[in-house]
Amino acid sequence: MNMKWLEDWFEKIEPKGKWSWLGSTYEAFHTFAFTPKTVTKSGSHIRDAVDMKRSIIIVVIALMPALLFGMWNIGYQHYMSVGTLSTFSFPLFTCFWFGFLRMLPLIVVSYAVGLFIEFAFAQVRHHEVNEGFLATGLLIPMIVPVTTPLWQLALAVAFAVIIGKEVFGGSGMNFLNPALVARAVLFFAYPTHMSGDKVWIAADLWGSDAIAGATPMGDLAAGMRPSASALDMLIGTIPGSTCETSFIAIALGAILLLMTGIASWRIMLSVFLGGGAMGLLFNLLYTINFPLSTYLELTFYYHFLMGGFAFGAVFMATDPVTAAQTNTGKWIYGLLIGAFAVLLRVCNPAYPEGMMLSILFMNCMAPLIDHCVVARNIKMRERRAVK
Amino acid sequence: MKNFDLIKLPFSKNNPILVQVLGVCSCLAVTAQLKPAVVMALSVTVVVTLANLIVSLLRNTIPPRIRIIVQLVVVSTLVVLVDQVLKAYVYDVSKQLSVFVGLIITNCIVMGRLEAFAMVQKPWASFLDGLGNGLGYSVILIVLGFVRELFGSGTLWGYPVMEKLGLYSIGYENNGLMIMPPMALILVGLIIWAHRSKNKDLCEQ
Numbered sequence: 001m002n003m004k005w006l007e008d009w010f011e012k013i014e015p016k017g018k019w020s021w022l023g024s025t026y027e028a029f030h031t032f033a034f035t036p037k038t039v040t041k042s043g044s045h046i047r048d049a050v051d052m053k054r055s056i057i058i059v060v061i062a063l064m065p066a067l068l069f070g071m072w073n074i075g076y077q078h079y080m081s082v083g084t085l086s087t088f089s090f091p092l093f094t095c096f097w098f099g100f101l102r103m104l105p106l107i108v109v110s111y112a113v114g115l116f117i118e119f120a121f122a123q124v125r126h127h128e129v130n131e132g133f134l135a136t137g138l139l140i141p142m143i144v145p146v147t148t149p150l151w152q153l154a155l156a157v158a159f160a161v162i163i164g165k166e167v168f169g170g171s172g173m174n175f176l177n178p179a180l181v182a183r184a185v186l187f188f189a190y191p192t193h194m195s196g197d198k199v200w201i202a203a204d205l206w207g208s209d210a211i212a213g214a215t216p217m218g219d220l221a222a223g224m225r226p227s228a229s230a231l232d233m234l235i236g237t238i239p240g241s242t243c244e245t246s247f248i249a250i251a252l253g254a255i256l257l258l259m260t261g262i263a264s265w266r267i268m269l270s271v272f273l274g275g276g277a278m279g280l281l282f283n284l285l286y287t288i289n290f291p292l293s294t295y296l297e298l299t300f301y302y303h304f305l306m307g308g309f310a311f312g313a314v315f316m317a318t319d320p321v322t323a324a325q326t327n328t329g330k331w332i333y334g335l336l337i338g339a340f341a342v343l344l345r346v347c348n349p350a351y352p353e354g355m356m357l358s359i360l361f362m363n364c365m366a367p368l369i370d371h372c373v374v375a376r377n378i379k380m381r382e383r384r385a386v387k
Numbered sequence: 388m389k390n391f392d393l394i395k396l397p398f399s400k401n402n403p404i405l406v407q408v409l410g411v412c413s414c415l416a417v418t419a420q421l422k423p424a425v426v427m428a429l430s431v432t433v434v435v436t437l438a439n440l441i442v443s444l445l446r447n448t449i450p451p452r453i454r455i456i457v458q459l460v461v462v463s464t465l466v467v468l469v470d471q472v473l474k475a476y477v478y479d480v481s482k483q484l485s486v487f488v489g490l491i492i493t494n495c496i497v498m499g500r501l502e503a504f505a506m507v508q509k510p511w512a513s514f515l516d517g518l519g520n521g522l523g524y525s526v527i528l529i530v531l532g533f534v535r536e537l538f539g540s541g542t543l544w545g546y547p548v549m550e551k552l553g554l555y556s557i558g559y560e561n562n563g564l565m566i567m568p569p570m571a572l573i574l575v576g577l578i579i580w581a582h583r584s585k586n587k588d589l590c591e592q
Contacts, residue, residue, distance in 0.1 A: 149558060163573060167580065189564035 024122045024129060055262050056131045062253035062262075063138055063243075063315065067103075069236060070243030074099030074146050077201045077239050081211045099146075102202050103242060106141035109150050113157045114140075121166045132171030132321075133161070139179035139315060142243035143308060143356075144186060145194060146202050147210040152190050156182040176363045177322045180356055187356065195352065200239035215239050217307045217345070217352045233305035244311035247304070254314040263318035266330040271313040272304060274338025279303045282346050295346040303342050312355040313338070317362075324366040326373040333369055337362045393515040397523030404527045404575065405582050406589060409495035414528055415571040417487050421544050424532025425525075426473065426480045430488060432521025434465045435497045439517030441465075442505040449506075458501045459492065466491045496524055527578065531571055539565030 015022045075095030079085040088094045114137045122129040140157055164181035165174040187194045201211040216228050216238060228238045236246025244250070257263035279300025286296035303309055317323065317337050324333040337358050344354025351357060403409050410431070418424045441461050442449075449457045470488045473481040481488065491497065500520050505513040536542055541549035541561045549559060564570045583590050 149560075151558070152560070155562075167576075185564060188567065189562045190560055191563055192560075 021123070024126060025119055027128055055260075056135050058256065058260050058262050059135045059315070060138055062256040063135075063142065065249040065252040066243045066246060066311070067138070067142060068096075069246045069249040070142065071099035071103050072096045073236055073245055074102050074202060074242060076237060078211075081201050098202075102146055103141065105150055106144070106146075106148070106153060106242070107138065109154050110140045110157050111137040113154045114161050117158060117161045117166070118170075121170065127170065130171050132165075133178075136160075136178045140182045143179065143183050143241050143311065145200055145210075146242050147200070148186065148193055152186060152193065153182075156185040156189070159185045172321055175322060175367065176360060177316055177319050180316055180360050180363075183356055184360060200241075215307070216302075230302065230305060233302070241308065244308045247310050250310045250314050257314065257318070262320075263314070264320070264323065264330055266327060267318045267323055267334040268313055270331045270334025271317050271338040271341075274335035275303050275309060275313075275342045276300050276338070277335075278339040278342035282342070298346075303345065307345075307353045308355045309341060312341070312359055316355075316359050322363040322366060324369045324373075326370050329366070329369045329373045332373075333362055333366055336365070390512065390515055393512060394519040394522070397516075397519040398526065400586060400589070402523045402527070402582070403496045403499075403520050404524060405579050407496075407499065409499050410524055411572075411575065413487055413490065413494060414524070414531060414575065415568040417484055418528055418531035418535055418571055419539065419566050420483075420536045420542075421529070421532040423480050423483045424528045426477060427484060427487065428521075428525035428528040430469045430473065431491055431494060431496065432518065432525055434462065434469060434491050435494075435500055435521045435524075436514060436517035437465050438462050438497055439500055439505040439513040440510055442501050443508060443510040443513035446506050454506065455498075458498065462497055462501075463492050496520055527575070530578070531574055534574060535565045535571060538562045539570075 013026075015026050072092070072095050075098030076085070078098055079088070079091070079095060085091055085095075111133075114133050118129055118133050121127070137157075140160070141153070144153065144156075160178045160182035164176050164178040165171065168174050200215055216233060232238050233245075234247045236249060238245050254263070254268065258265050258268070279298070279302075282296050282298075283300055290296065313334075317334060324330050337355075340358035340361060341354040344351050344358060348354070397403060400406065404411060404414055413427065413431075417427045438458070438461050442458055445457070445461075466489065469491070470481070473484070473488060500517055504516045508516070533543070536544075537548065539562055541547060541555075549555060549561070
């Protein structure tokens, strides 16, 4: 690909003199387009150490199956509840187009607000703008209900970027996952738009009206068995937050993340192990007629398929900045995320989806886990040396 | 000039909440609405001012080993008086504030000013110092109460501002997070952030 002309053009517009205060902004675009300088000369079999920009781009690519499926599902849910699905000659395309038009404003608002704040902070602090927000800005619209009003989304994104990230020094210094901070803000600030039965299905192309559609989690919180079958949940043709319904689409992204080594397999595996163990424990309690809730009889692997469990395990818990850093720490961190998520779902009817809060909680605990693991390691080696 | 500083400094460079980081607990608890915040601010100002004055008058007769107990007796007497006045004249707010009026006794600002200032300064200076710190505390409380009630409940002093502005009809909604104490802590953090960026000499290295 010949990009010489673009590079020449960039060199021509490099800000000098009275425009030099725009240096950081210029640098950001230049870096985005032309760094790292070294490119693969021949063959694609040579593996290199990826830099931050490339790893973020891979995360964005890994999100694509879930995003595309989510767009289709928004339209599918809409036309299913309106009841006009069978009248279309190209239902696949019609559904996708509806979802695309609903999803686009969410994505644009999320990126515009977030990137504006990132650039402003970088400019004031004379830092370089880095690429962390490219993934965060896409993750946020993917985990909110499709009917979220845009101004609320903008507020949540601003809050997440400023309070969740910039006050601690920007990307890499944050101890909470900014995308989940945005969702938590929406969850606590505007609960009517985040839970309840009239949230999940868009009533029309514009506006934030919704049609009542029960999610499996909502069914369970209300004390009923979920109406969707396991197969529906596996494929993802159920109401839910925009792009987290399909286990299969998320699994495709997970494969890419694991193959490139961007996400830690230890964390991903241990989240599922922790959730499964907790689910089995509750199933056991059900067999001895422990009086708690209808949630107890839910077969343990249903927890993986419902709500944001899989999405959180694959894309949120594995965020390398906020997760535990040591290998042992990653196991503990993942196991506890899974266990707490299932515990919250089953035992606390006020929070039908425990994944968000459980990951945020373990984000806070990750430095402590690492500290203990390192301290224990030092003690063990000391003992060995003294012997 | 020096006396004037006693009033002025607690507003800026030596604010009890922003710089000394005292009295944060009550400022998170009572500021969900403006009215209780103002009443609480007044109560604390009255207590800390009078306590400073009384303890300063007594300072030469208080044996050092039992000084905390003497201070506590003075403060508790004042707090009980304030509590009775609130119950008599603004019963509903007094209900809302519940234990937090009684807890003024343990407000760190009160004990802090008594220990650090009134025990070693003359009565007039102590009076001004108490007044300054009480007002410095009040300013933050009122700002928090204003922001939290306006955005959390859409009202000010019970008056439905947002409704009168017609914001609900164009899709505006109250922010439930504002009513929760954690948001008050974040707001205090934001105020401290702004305050430190104006007064660079306060920043820890």
